[in-house]
Amino acid sequence: MKLVHVSRPVCSPRLATRHFSTTARRRIIKPITDLPDRTKPSFLERPDATLLSLQWPSPPRNILITKKKRTPGITDSLIEYTSHLSSTYPGINIILEPESASEIHEIVPFPVYTYEPAPPNGAPAHLSDKTDLVCTLGGDGTILRASSLFSHATAVPPVLSFAMGTIGFLGEWKFREYKRAFREVYMSGASDAYAKFDAPESNTRPPAPTSPDDPLDKPLSYADIRGKAMGSNRTARILLRNRLKVGVFGPDGTRINSSVDQDTYALNEIVVHRGASPHLKIVDVFVGGRFLTEGVADGMIISSPTGSTAYSLSSGGSIVHPLVSSLLLTPICPRSLSFRPLVLPANTPITLRLGEKNRGREVEVSIDGRSITGGMGVGMEVRVLGEHVKSDAGEWVGGVPSIVRGTDGIGMELKEQDHWVGGLNALLKYNYPFGDQDTSDGGGRT
Amino acid sequence: MKLVHVSRPVCSPRLATRHFSTTARRRIIKPITDLPDRTKPSFLERPDATLLSLQWPSPPRNILITKKKRTPGITDSLIEYTSHLSSTYPGINIILEPESASEIHEIVPFPVYTYEPAPPNGAPAHLSDKTDLVCTLGGDGTILRASSLFSHATAVPPVLSFAMGTIGFLGEWKFREYKRAFREVYMSGASDAYAKFDAPESNTRPPAPTSPDDPLDKPLSYADIRGKAMGSNRTARILLRNRLKVGVFGPDGTRINSSVDQDTYALNEIVVHRGASPHLKIVDVFVGGRFLTEGVADGMIISSPTGSTAYSLSSGGSIVHPLVSSLLLTPICPRSLSFRPLVLPANTPITLRLGEKNRGREVEVSIDGRSITGGMGVGMEVRVLGEHVKSDAGEWVGGVPSIVRGTDGIGMELKEQDHWVGGLNALLKYNYPFGDQDTSDGGGRT
Amino acid sequence: MKLVHVSRPVCSPRLATRHFSTTARRRIIKPITDLPDRTKPSFLERPDATLLSLQWPSPPRNILITKKKRTPGITDSLIEYTSHLSSTYPGINIILEPESASEIHEIVPFPVYTYEPAPPNGAPAHLSDKTDLVCTLGGDGTILRASSLFSHATAVPPVLSFAMGTIGFLGEWKFREYKRAFREVYMSGASDAYAKFDAPESNTRPPAPTSPDDPLDKPLSYADIRGKAMGSNRTARILLRNRLKVGVFGPDGTRINSSVDQDTYALNEIVVHRGASPHLKIVDVFVGGRFLTEGVADGMIISSPTGSTAYSLSSGGSIVHPLVSSLLLTPICPRSLSFRPLVLPANTPITLRLGEKNRGREVEVSIDGRSITGGMGVGMEVRVLGEHVKSDAGEWVGGVPSIVRGTDGIGMELKEQDHWVGGLNALLKYNYPFGDQDTSDGGGRT
Amino acid sequence: MKLVHVSRPVCSPRLATRHFSTTARRRIIKPITDLPDRTKPSFLERPDATLLSLQWPSPPRNILITKKKRTPGITDSLIEYTSHLSSTYPGINIILEPESASEIHEIVPFPVYTYEPAPPNGAPAHLSDKTDLVCTLGGDGTILRASSLFSHATAVPPVLSFAMGTIGFLGEWKFREYKRAFREVYMSGASDAYAKFDAPESNTRPPAPTSPDDPLDKPLSYADIRGKAMGSNRTARILLRNRLKVGVFGPDGTRINSSVDQDTYALNEIVVHRGASPHLKIVDVFVGGRFLTEGVADGMIISSPTGSTAYSLSSGGSIVHPLVSSLLLTPICPRSLSFRPLVLPANTPITLRLGEKNRGREVEVSIDGRSITGGMGVGMEVRVLGEHVKSDAGEWVGGVPSIVRGTDGIGMELKEQDHWVGGLNALLKYNYPFGDQDTSDGGGRT
Ligand SMILES: NC(=O)C1=CN([C@@H]2O[C@H](COP(=O)(O)OP(=O)(O)OC[C@H]3O[C@@H](n4cnc5c(N)ncnc54)[C@H](O)[C@@H]3O)[C@@H](O)[C@H]2O)C=CC1
Ligand SMILES: NC(=O)C1=CN([C@@H]2O[C@H](COP(=O)(O)OP(=O)(O)OC[C@H]3O[C@@H](n4cnc5c(N)ncnc54)[C@H](O)[C@@H]3O)[C@@H](O)[C@H]2O)C=CC1
Ligand SMILES: NC(=O)C1=CN([C@@H]2O[C@H](COP(=O)(O)OP(=O)(O)OC[C@H]3O[C@@H](n4cnc5c(N)ncnc54)[C@H](O)[C@@H]3O)[C@@H](O)[C@H]2O)C=CC1
Ligand SMILES: NC(=O)C1=CN([C@@H]2O[C@H](COP(=O)(O)OP(=O)(O)OC[C@H]3O[C@@H](n4cnc5c(N)ncnc54)[C@H](O)[C@@H]3O)[C@@H](O)[C@H]2O)C=CC1
Structure with a gap:
């Protein structure tokens, strides 16, 4: 049986045995290769707006859910969330990270899918071909880890992020809003269906329940879905992060x-950073193919606008709005006091080279907080370019499509800038209260 | 005589009298309203390039030249430069600032044009309808002053800037390069003409000399111009500064x-700045219509990417490449240490409001280093938006079209980033030598 | 009558008339020259401690009280406070700023003293010869104003500061603590008296009440004072601010x-600051008599460690503990990015000179937030040196003797660093709660 | 033979053999334990001055010389320098680091002394009991390494530093000045001797040459030394670095x-630094025994004023003059933008604790650019206090006595601040030329 092959690496032997128990057919961990192919949404421009509109051709089915590590109570939330999705929406398939899959597959009354761990410096195979939507339960670090699962994919699925404590900078939703938030995303673009929902007869025919025996590759139609409409032109808002x-x-x-x-x-x-070596590193910086300067520093950050509020900010960089098409070059503790952070056009190639003058080989290279392994040292080169998120045909592709709030907690339409200004207030402790400060969860950032 | 009306305000009585001397007809100062209408160039995209190409429909004729103030030797340079243009190029009309016009009109053997001084907080009338090209002799301050002459115009003429001492950040050319530089700009786009120049017969017919009696409103053709071709596709490069x-x-x-x-x-x-008041100012900041924060500070800067290397840099802002479509919000000496400089999309409206909490009325508002006069104080509001430089039809309009180097001093083609990286090196004393360091002029910045 | 001469400049005509009413002899404003001479305390070193101990030779009598301006309710607090002092402590004389004196002298049942306003750039005459103790009701600005009243005196009286809203950085006490705080200061050093208080017989003889007719120049003795002892070695702690x-x-x-x-x-x-001029200023900086650099900037700050958390901090300076004997040189928005804030030994003479290169004459010079008037401009020179606070004989003199907390709100002995670390937490919103956060007063800083 | 025991660890086998060659008795490496005990100088206060005066009781004999690593030509300079000392000054003993000793002992015609390498995190045994004077050939890093050889000694010998390329911040002398500089230091305090030198008869008796057979423990007298006097009150100036x-x-x-x-x-x-871990560290900071804040950052620096121009400066700290008695607490890339660098009194105890919230155990702790090994991680604590450099008896002890210039290159007396202001100019590229810019050595900092 093919399945055994898949589940073994991720389950403890004890768990693996149970898979064959006759009474718990659904308690198995299935490989994502069993899933129907991904449903790709499109992102539409809205008049006079900078945020995009999410449009599903048919309802999303394959939902990847990642959760924060080392956090008490988080597994209960994962079970609650997946159970809700599975019982409320027809044809939903739950994909989990291998660790989470092992942890809960025996407890939940539906099958869970998982993938083989990624190779060193790589991303898991097949995941980007099978995932319709990513949901994260945690903080910014959880979103970064989810994004790293698609670090070799050009088309990342939309990401819906729930904060488990204080809202981080990249996250948007409180966990207790999950029902409303998921429905908003799920229904996004189903305007015709809505019309039908409103007609009384539309409720008479129940949607065909999906069963494990059903062929999985027949997409659902919004016409098959019952439920309360979100309002005919209420679509989820997408911030496409370069x-x-x-x-x-x-x-x-x-x-x-x-x-x-x-x-x-x-x-x-x-x-690029000196890491455990207590000495300065000397990094040659090239901008647009031209030698700019020899940076003598702890290291060098090349950041996206999204990353401008992360490490780059701590190192003295400016805060750059995610819609400013740009790259940031921010030195870390440079000897030269005049080496100030630079903001460059996104399409400018930047190269960092670790020249011969450096002592020793030790150097740390990390992407989004994950170290790269192997072969670092003098002579190494890092080449960076911003991602194109608009195709020549004018379509929006690439980036990380992040689902941001379109309304506040009580149904008021939010303005375009609100999600960002609100996040900034939370990050910098500015004086504008954003939503209710959910301090009861007792959380801290992440 | 209409002319008298114009020249009086700008000349000392002694000079004004001389205008009527019969032997010095050309020594008069003429009003710019006498000039033919402006020749507007277009700015073409070049394949795989971010800088644009300057394309004149017909050779430029009305040349405005501004010079730095309080600088020894600068008047001699102005005379040398205008004399060269006037004697070398047919149909050239020299426009000078009123002060310069008074100063040299009696010395040079050609008429000079000038305009009426601008009203408070305004720009001189007619200037933007009459000027084909602006040349500045000085430093960054001279370029800023030239640009302020077009502070109410949507279409600024191309600007060719000569440094009189050390090269500033906005300038590009050394004064000793003026012949080559002006020719490059003048011929830009005249590709057909070049072909003809190369043919021996093209030199036989001399260009019709323009005389003061000629009707000025018949544009020249490149076919009428003699001289050494620059090479058939050598056009001047334009950096369109938002x-x-x-x-x-x-x-x-x-x-x-x-x-x-x-x-x-x-x-x-x-x-917006506390000015002479020794107390902090409290500025309410709105981004995209939403209240962001109450800035308690010396003041607040809203800067273009071009201005990112000016006051904003001294106040802790990042250096932003002029082609990153953005606005910078940089607080000056803020009390809140977490109020870090922000970089926002160019199309985000920003509003600064001086709220009721402020003591006293004193406040300084200045644009590009020139104070605005009148009515400042509590309740005042500053509203800013980035300029669109691409029309809906895809044409490049607006901005300040700055002519940057396409080749180095000895004819080598420069890369796209070179002019900016070079300028940065000069500004920050990075280690890359840009052109020869012309220290002999003994100049300092400005 | 000499008094009239004094009260006129500070009272409205209507108020002045009332002075002569026979029934309200005490409602007059008296000149401070009528007061007995000042009682000077000494400041003793405590074993293993950096804060000093306040030691009065005899109880303080002449109490100057300053209050914040433009603050609702503050006058009521002033009346409450002065009434308490006057009714509780024998022989207390209340000195008020001219404005406050006019405002309340008719309301309170005791005489108030005041002084003639200071000449331009000067300090009020006689004040430093007559004041035993300064109390401030307000914020940091009020303390600064109080200190400016002694800006030409070498021996400033101890300063007890009450915050009227949020606690500022220089302040220490909440207004609602005033009874306990004043008693602590008043009794400080009266260790012998304490011993007597503890003996039952010490309370039998009531202290002789002082009356306006009494000769004022006979100092009180702690032996004459009744009241609850503070504990035999409980003395007020002094932070001597250079x-x-x-x-x-x-x-x-x-x-x-x-x-x-x-x-x-x-x-x-x-x-030293460019003030209302929109242009950079060029300031020559000399350290220890040697030319250091030409600072091209908005201006330059020379700060004490106490001032390190004020303007210098907003301009990028470090936070320097008030007991680090030093001077700070902090440039404001300097063009040179490598002109970093300097911390120099307190006995290093620093000179700032506004050289010939500066355009225009406009320049703002201010001390502690008060502008200096007259003669500013090119050629001006500012010469600074730190104040010596220890005499050659080892006595502590000079500085602003600031009374800081020795115990927390509920009687617990505080450690040496507590007052400063606590203040820092409040200023920087660090995470250590200092006392209870008295948000009910709704105050803001100042 | 005892010697073999010493030289073995530091010599390659091939070299060790040669020691026994009969013809090269002086080519041996001797243990420092063979040396006479150290001659301790005193440091005297000069009237109205902050720099101290070096006073030898008798001429220094045991000279430790360290040199920069990996630098072409440096060994030649070492040989030149030691040969000069050995041939010019009577009774001089040359101590070298083990590596240098192996490298040159066969080449030079005098014995060299060395010591056993230091244990992990320790300093070499006996060195501080035997060394009279330290000379460094190199840059700041060489001075730091020399100082680390005395990292467990309370009394560091005076340090005379020669720059081999560009002058570093801690160094003072150019290598080509070595003869004059050494003589100035050597003769410092020998005022009586000078008098004698001037008398003609003082030169008649040649100083007794020291031979290897002589008892080494009889100190020399300045009376025995011939040579040109430096001037009767010319003593070397000492900057005592805390x-x-x-x-x-x-x-x-x-x-x-x-x-x-x-x-x-x-x-x-x-x-304390995150080192190779790509994640933020959480460091609890205690000042004077009181919890200040939880620093979330790359790490934390506690620096001396001397170190203020090193790593702390790159991390945003102020420049603190070495005579400001203080400690700096400078966070490295902190998340909290309001965690600004602090300057505290030198006698304030600071503790850093790596709390339980930190993930993983990886952490780098380094002192003066040398990593500490062993046992790092969660729960670790760093406790710091400034060194006392004045004993209760008023003597100057401790610190690193650094010999600074008293005159410029051509004999002009320098002012007190000159050495520091000059160094600052060199570091920050301020505009004051300090000595001649010795660019011919082609050096860079280090
Ligand atoms: N000194 C610093 O500021 C350092 C920052 N980092 C950042 O940490 C990131 C990795 O995150 P974790 O794995 O959670 O590691 P982590 O445990 O080091 O936490 C990083 C912190 O940064 C926040 N963060 C992450 N991305 C952000 C963003 N785009 N905007 C605002 N805040 C953001 C997180 O909420 C968290 O508080 C890296 O991508 C890097 O940006 C990593 C090392 C040092
Ligand atoms: N503290 C500061 O840094 C201040 C800066 N300024 C700047 O001065 C400008 C006005 O210039 P001036 O009339 O010449 O006054 P100015 O005499 O104050 O000189 C301004 C300096 O800024 C430089 N500069 C101007 N624009 C620049 C740019 N875009 N990039 C790099 N350097 C630039 C000039 O070369 C000159 O050195 C203002 O637009 C403002 O940006 C004005 C006041 C204070
Ligand atoms: N951009 C800035 O940060 C500016 C600061 N100032 C400061 O304001 C002071 C004058 O105060 P005000 O008359 O009340 O004027 P103000 O109304 O401008 O308020 C100054 C602010 O600084 C605070 N402050 C004053 N001294 C402080 C200290 N030693 N440590 C920490 N905070 C302190 C006050 O609480 C108040 O919040 C000046 O001495 C100067 O230090 C003045 C102008 C600009
Ligand atoms: N990002 C940074 O700025 C870093 C600085 N360092 C500094 O390096 C020192 C160790 O020096 P090396 O072994 O030579 O390592 P290194 O090869 O990392 O060079 C350190 C640089 O700092 C300079 N330097 C050292 N002490 C100085 C001082 N007191 N004032 C001014 N400049 C100074 C040196 O001249 C050299 O340019 C450490 O004590 C630390 O202060 C170490 C790591 C990172």
Whole structure:
């Protein structure tokens, strides 16, 4: 049975045995390769607006859910959330990270899917072909980890993020809003269906329940879905976050960032740093192919606008709105006091090279807070370019499509800038209260 | 005689008398309203390039030249430069600032044109309808002053800037390069003409000399111009610098920045500052219509990317490449240490309001280093938006079209980023030598 | 009658008339010259401690009280406070600023003393010879104003500061603590008296009440004072805040900062600033008599450690503990990014000179937030040196003796660093709660 | 033979053999234990001055010389320098680091002394009991390494530093000045001797040459030394650089910084840093025993004023003059933008604790650019206090006595501040030329 092959690496032997118990057919961990192919949404421009509109051709089915690590109570929330999705929406398939899958597959009354762990410096296979929507339960770090699962994919599924404590900077929704938030995303673009919902007869025919035996590759139609409409032109709002395309090359010119010869996408930034060596590093910086300067510093950050509020900010960089198409070059503790943070057009290639003058080989290269392994040291080169998020045909592709709030907690339409200004207030402790400060969860950032 | 009316305000009585001397007809100062209408160039995109190409429909004729103040030797340079243009190029008309016009019109053997001084907070009338090209002799301050002459115009003529000492950040050319530089700009776009030049017969017919009696409104053709071709596809490169559209409103809602009900364009920035009051100011900041924070500070800067290397940099802002479509909000000496500089999309409206909590009325508002006068104080509001530089039809309009180097001093083609990286090196004393360091002129910045 | 002469400048005519009413003899405003001479305390070192101990030779009598301006309710607090002092402590004389004196002298049942307003750039005459103790009701600004009343005195009386809203950085006490706080200060050093208090017989003889007819120049003895002892070695703790000695000289070498040829003392800082001129200023900086650099900037701050948390902090300076004997040189928005804030030994003379290169004459010079008037401009020179607070004989003199908390609200002995660390937490919103956060007063800083 | 025991660890086998060659008795490496005990100078206050005066009781004999690593030509300079000392001054003994000793002992015609390498986190045994004077050939890093050889000694010998390329911040002398500089130091305090030199008869008796057979423990007298006097009151100037006393303790309370239970002295700083871990560290900061804040950052620096121009400056700290008695607490890339660098009194104890919230155990602790090894991680504690440099008896002890210039290159007396202001100019590229810019050595900083 093919399944055994898949589930073994991720389950403890004890759990693996149980899979064959006759009474718990659904308690198995299935491989994502069993799932129907992904449903790709489109992102439409809205008049006079900078945020995009999410439009599903048919309802999303394959939902990847990631959760924060080392957090008490988080597994209960995961079970609550997946159970709600599975019982409320027809044809929903739950994909979990291998660890989470092992943890809960025996407890929940529906099958869970998972994938094989990623190779070093790589991303899990097939995941980007099978995932319709990503939901994260946690903080910014959880979103970064989710995004790293698609670090070699050009088309990342939309990401819906729930904060489990204080709202982070990248997150948007409180966990207790999950029912409303998921419905808003799920129904986004189903305007025709809504019309039908409103007609009384539309409720007579119940949607065909999906069963494990059903062929999975027949997409659902919004016509089959019952439920309360969200309002005919209420669609989920998308902030398309540009990423960085990063190539890391060893002293001998071999690519380090990926075993397949491919760039890695970063959501926040790439960092070159002295790491455990107590000495300054000397980094040659090239902008647009031209030598700019020799940076003598702890290290160097190349950040996206999204990452401007992360490490780059701590290192003295400005806060850049995610819709400013740009790259940030921010030195970390530079010796030269006049080496100030730079903001460059997104399409400017930047190269960092670790020259011969450096002592020792120790150096840390990390993408979005995850270290790259292997072959670091003198002669190494990091090449970065901003990701294009608009195709030549004018379609919006790439980036991390992040679902942001369109209304406040009590149904008021929010303005375009609200999600960002609100986040800034939370980050910088500015004086504007954003939503209710959910201090009862007792959380801290992350 | 109409002329007298014009020249009087700008000349000392002694000079004015001389205008009527019969032997010095050309020594008069003429009003710019006598000039033919402006020749508007277009700015073409070049394949794989971010800088634009300058394309004249017919050779430029009306040349405005501004010079730095209080600088020894600068008048001699002005005379040398205008004399060269006038004697080398057919049909050239020299426009000078009123002060310069008074100073040299008796010395040079050609007529000079000038305009009436601008009203308070305004720009000189007619200037933007008559000027084909602006040349500045000086530093960044001279460029700013030139740009302020077009602070109410949507279409600024191309600007060619010569440094008189050390090269500033906005300037590009050394004065000793003026012949080559002007020719490059003058011929830009005349590709057909070039072909003809190369043919021996093209030189036989001399261009018709323009005389004061000639009707001025018949444009020249490149076919009429003799001279050495620059090479058939050598066009001048344009960096289109976005400006800010600024409205300043008094406590009672009346517009202060301009007597006509119009926004003022800023090249660098607009500054709201405590000025001579020794106390902190409290400025309410709105981004995209939403209240962001109450800034308690010396003041607040809203800057263009061009201005990012000016006051904003001294106040802790990042250096933003002029092609990153954005606005910078940089607080000056804020009490809140977490009020960090922000970079926002160019199309985000920003409003600064001086609230009731402020003591006293004193406040300084300045645009590009020039104070605005009248009605400042509590209740005042500054509204800013980035300028659109691409029309809906895809044409490049607006901005300050700055002519940057396409080749280095000895004819080598420069890369796209070179002019900016080079300027940065000069500004920050980075280690890349840009052109030869012309220290012999003994100049300092400005 | 001499008194009339004094009260006139500070009272409205209507109030002045009432002075002569026979029934309200005490409702008059008296000149401070009528007061007995000041009682000077000494400041003793405590074993293993950095804060000093306040020791009165005899109980303080002449109490100057200043209050914040433009603050609702503050006059009521002033009346409450002065009434308490006057009715509780024998022989107390209340000194008020002229404005406050006019405001309340008719309401309170005891005489109030005041002084003639200070000459331009000067301090009120006689005040430092007559004041035993200063109490401030307000915020940091009120403390600064109080300190400016002694800006030409070498020996400032101890300062007890009550916050009327949120606690400022220089303040220490909440207004509602005033009874306990004043008693602690009043009794400080009366250890012998305490012993007597504890003996039952000590209470039998009531202290002789002072009456207006009594000769004022006979000092009280702690033996005459009844009341609850504070504990035999409970003395008020003094933080001796070093000041700056500042001389400002006009282009022609004449002293500007004072009509008498004397330095002015600053508690926070002296600032040289471009003021209302929109252009950079060029300031030559000399350290220890040696030319350091030409600062091109908005201006320059020379600050005491006390001032390090004020303007200098907003301009990028470090936070310096008030007991680090030093001067700070902090540039305001300097063009040179490598001109970083400097911390120098307190005994290093620093000179700032406004050189010939500056355009225009406009410049703002201010001490502790008060502008200096007259003769500013090119050629001006500011000379600064730290104040010595320990005499050659090892006595503590000079500085602003600030009374800080020795115990928390509920009687727990505080550690040496507590007052400063607590203040820092309040200023920077660090995470340590200092006392209870008295948000009910609804105050803001100042 | 005892010697073999010493030289073995530091020589390659091939070199060790040669020691026994009969013809090269002087080519041996001797243990420092063979040397006479150290001659301790005193440091005298000069009237109206902040720099101290060096006073030898008898001429220094045991000279430790350290040199920069990996620098071409440096060994030649070492040989030149030691040969000069050995041939010019009677009774001079040359101490070298083990590596240098191996490298040159066969080449030079005099014996060299060395010591056993230091244990982990420790300093070499006996060195501080035997060394009269330290000379460094290199840059700041070489001075730091020399100082680390005395990191467990309370009395560091005076340090005379020669720059081999560009002058660093801690260094003072150019290598080509070595003859004059050494003589100035050597003769410092020998005022009586000078008098004698001037008398003609003083030159008649040649100084007794020291031979290896002589008892080494009889100190020389200045009377025995021939040579040109420096001028009767010309003494070397000492800048006494305060150090930090540092204790590092593991999670279980055991001391890590030293095997013997002793604090380590740091000249620049101690750094706690995330090292190779790509995640933020959470450091609890205690000031004067009181919890200040939880620093969430890359790490934390506690620096001396001397170190203020090193790592702390790159991290945003102010520049603090070495004579300001203080400690700096400078966070590295803190998340909280309001965590600004602090300057505290030198006698304030500071503790950093790595709390339970930190993930993983990885952490880097380094002192003056040298990593500490062993037991780092959660629970670790760093305790720091400034070193006292004035004993209760008023003597100057401790610190690193750094010999600074008293005259410029051509004999002009320098002012007190000159050495520091000059260094600052060099560091920050301010505009004051300090000595001649010796660019011909082609050096860079280090
Ligand atoms: N000194 C610093 O500020 C450092 C920051 N980082 C940042 O941490 C990120 C990795 O995050 P974790 O794995 O959770 O590591 P982590 O445990 O080091 O936490 C990073 C912190 O940054 C916040 N954060 C992450 N992305 C953000 C964003 N785009 N805007 C605002 N805040 C953001 C998180 O909420 C969290 O508080 C990296 O991408 C890097 O940006 C990493 C090392 C040092
Ligand atoms: N503290 C500061 O840094 C201040 C800066 N300014 C700047 O001065 C400008 C006005 O210039 P001036 O009339 O010449 O006054 P100015 O005499 O105050 O000189 C301004 C300096 O800024 C430089 N500068 C101007 N624009 C620049 C740019 N875009 N990039 C880099 N450097 C630039 C000039 O070369 C000159 O050195 C204002 O637009 C403002 O940006 C004005 C006041 C204070
Ligand atoms: N951009 C800035 O930060 C500016 C600061 N100032 C400061 O204001 C002071 C004058 O105060 P006000 O008359 O009340 O004027 P103000 O109304 O301008 O308020 C100054 C603010 O600084 C605070 N402050 C004053 N001294 C302080 C200290 N030593 N430590 C911490 N905070 C302190 C006050 O609480 C108040 O919030 C000046 O001495 C100067 O230090 C003055 C102008 C600009
Ligand atoms: N980002 C940064 O600025 C970093 C600085 N460092 C500093 O390096 C020092 C160790 O020096 P090396 O072993 O040579 O390592 P290194 O090769 O990392 O060079 C350190 C640089 O700092 C300079 N320096 C050292 N002490 C100085 C001082 N007191 N004032 C001014 N400049 C100074 C040196 O000249 C050299 O340019 C550490 O004590 C630490 O202060 C260490 C790591 C990072």
